[in-house]
Amino acid sequence: MTTEVRVPTLGESVSEATVATWFKKPGDSVAVDEMLCELETDKVTVEVPSPVAGKLAELVAAEGDTVGVDALLATIAEEGNAGPEETKPRAEPDPKPAKEEAAQTVDIMVPTLGESVTEATVSTWFKKSGDTVQADEMLCELETDKVSVEVPAPAAGVLGEILAKEGDTVQANGKLAVMTRGGEGQAHSADEGTPETTEKPGGMGGKDVEDAPSAKKMMAEKGVSRDAVTGSGKDGRVMKEDVMKALAGTAPSAAQNAPAQPAQQRAPVAAKDADREERVKMTRLRQTIAKRLKDSQNTAAMLTTYNEVDMTEVMALRNEYKDLFLKKHGVKLGFMSFFTKACVHALSEVPEVNAEIDGTDVVYKNFVHMGIAAGTPSGLVVPVIRDADAMSFATIEKSIAEMGAKARDGKLSMAEMQGGTFTISNGGVYGSLMSSPILNPPQSGILGMHKIQDRPMAINGQVVIRPMMYLALSYDHRIVDGKGAVTFLVRVKEALEDPRRLLMDL
Template sequence: MTVEVRVPTLGESVSEATVATWFKKPGDSVAADEMLCELETDKVTVEVPAPAAGVLAEIVAAEGDTVGVDALLAQISEAGSAGPEEMQIRKAAEVTAEPKADEGKMTDVMVPTLGESVTEATVSTWFKKVGDTVAQDEMLCELETDKVSVEVPAPAAGVLAEILAPEGSTVDAKARLAVISEGAAAPAPKTEAKPEPAKAKAAAKDVEDAPAAKKAMAEAGISRDQVTGTGRDGRIMKEDVARAAAAPAPAPAPAPAPAPAAAAPRAPVPAEDASREERVKMTRLRATIARRLKDAQNTAAILTTYNEVDMSAIMELRNAFKDQFEKKHGVKMGFMSFFVKACCHALKEVPEVNAEIDGQDIVYKNYVHMGVAVGTPSGLVVPVVRDADQMGFAAIEKKIAELGLRARDGKLSMAEMQGGSFTISNGGVYGSLMSSPILNPPQSGILGMHKIQDRPVVVNGQIVIRPMMYLALSYDHRIVDGKGAVTFLVRVKEALEDPRRLLMDL
């Protein structure tokens, strides 16, 4: 038998609370009246006891979620009944098979598989609203993870009866997103949930920290400015205070100047300017890009070396064979396959550029998984051409075209962006003449391509006009010496200026 754990009465005029802490996890045994979780409201902290003894089968409202009075928090499988796995299966069957009085069969919309090592996502966009009719497999919403965007299709046709995870909320890999009423008209009672966003906006104007958090800050001697709130609308929760208290104290600075804060506040903005600004929450992808690039600068000893390459030979070869190439292989001959082949050739001679540091070890890789940076509307992603050193020009062009299209459509899987050993970034497509690319951790090298520009150069004592491109190799100086980096870039230059060297393995 299944027993529901619901939000208790919170007090007069209190209509919602935030799940602060779960003391149990699914599969744990619980005794009757044992504390399961703690809720925080604007005024009090409420502990939720177990209504019966048994096994905690499912947690419906995760830590940080905002819930209303009588909302479902969890499910308990009473002692002597089915185990937690069987209860989850039975619950899913009950939800989809149990129609309400004026509704059809109810079907849950669940978070789809996000990929290995991905445990949560952010609901970025709902394409439907409560009361809308949906067809089976029609896109309902889009989720954002640290790497990819995931579209969620409707598991059945019907009416979107309820949205459980609004835009901007973070959900785990097994969360319920919405409920569909199959074969029914739009359920009027569910529209009562619509005023909630307005309520949230009103609350955001005057955010009150959780009482338990205030008490914890007072006991720890921590000011509010030292704590980053993760609750709704930036509200500080008790666990935020615990993290701030556990953080190591900063070392005393030798200079009297105060150390800058981790996130410095903006300078004051005049009222007439503030009214013309727009504030948009950073996407998970953009936040991950920012974090990884900053981590690379903080961890690796990044140095960049430059060279330039005469693109005449490649352009002549391409012009001579591009029509035959496309006719035979069904893909256009671009410049990227030449650069991939040239880099694979150079990495064999300078293997440390294809290696990475793991603790106190250097891991040398006897393969080349080539990352190719691609700009998308959501930000920069780096799909990987696996075993590029074993592929021919046509196979490389086909794979890059396929990955580029999937990247721009937001269809890349996690596996397609993991495991790269070296990266090529082409800023030239945007008109960049020269730049210093940042490493893609834990890789030790990245090649930056740039705009092809006609420039005067000296050839055999004569000044001639040639299509030239600047190349930039950023590398981790902890593992790659200057000699190795320069040798690598010279080998790439030689292979591009005389592509016959690639055929002869010279």
């Protein structure tokens, strides 16, 4: 008996991958869950394990081939499983052999979670046992230390037993549930029956459109009715930002009454007050944020130095060229590209701010992977703009916009949040006038931006009103001396107050 090895579900909006590496060749013996090959998509690398034990019979897709979801990769000749399979038709004559053979049991597995991530928590099941599901319809949502991972149905069929309940911790490549694939009235693969091809003509489509799991979760937490939210996704699919808009525009009280996270150390609570409290378990992301921030304080010798920058020249330059910039590059010219360029310039002069400690060694980075801290409804994340030192203003702005959108939608992969060498945090977007940012370990520096505020300044003996911003550099004093930290911040200030210095490399 032969078993087909097919391309697993690659994630929402990802429809194809490239076969990167085959770890086995035809004739090789393979064990259950042994890695057969590796696929690469635009965002992540996906490992394909063997579903059965046996011998690899034929490679259908060679290295370098582009394959779609559910495409046939290879076949495996099973060992020792033929007996039980052959007894089934003998025990009960089958008047419809073709349809019986079409019904297959498929394991719903934990997808690849990212480098160094070994477990996740089952956050929400959107389906229950016995429910009919379409190919790529979301079954459940998992939470890791960094991101939420959606698990779609690999094919159309019926969801069987759910093995991992909500709140359970599951290991990478663990089994979540089983489903029956194919059979009477069910398509065999995503190509044979997607929501678009199975929807009845003339239908409204509302029942067949699966809202984003993050949106469902937020609607449930905030008590927002589905009818009160206008979906902006494909076929009217409700996304997380649609729920946020509904909260801001039509249900501000829901946002104001969101349950607060309980403190670690609680004082005694009166009985009448306890009845009015609501206890909500911290998400894995929030737990990880809390742990990493506290570890940063406990590990690094953290110190903060401050300065202020006159934003007059940057604002004038931006106002002069923003329309032409948008027309040519298709992206708005913001302040973040100026700050990124200024930091890159300063890091070249003070390289210890871009370094990290490894044991008794100092590791200097001859590149800049810039972390851009972003607040999301789920918590703080820091996507990384790689090789920012080699980017133009337009490329930086495009990269920041792309990463920001992924952060808001919860679509950032682990790889996109790892490897940063320095971080910029913009508290000014929330109105912060002054703050002391916390280091993002193992980095040695983080720059805090703040609100631009008109203030009276003494310029050439006269008092004038200027748009001023406070800057804060938190740094690890174990590796960065006070002189280096102050020099870094002064260089950032000089570059922003006279942007021409960036062009002249001064």
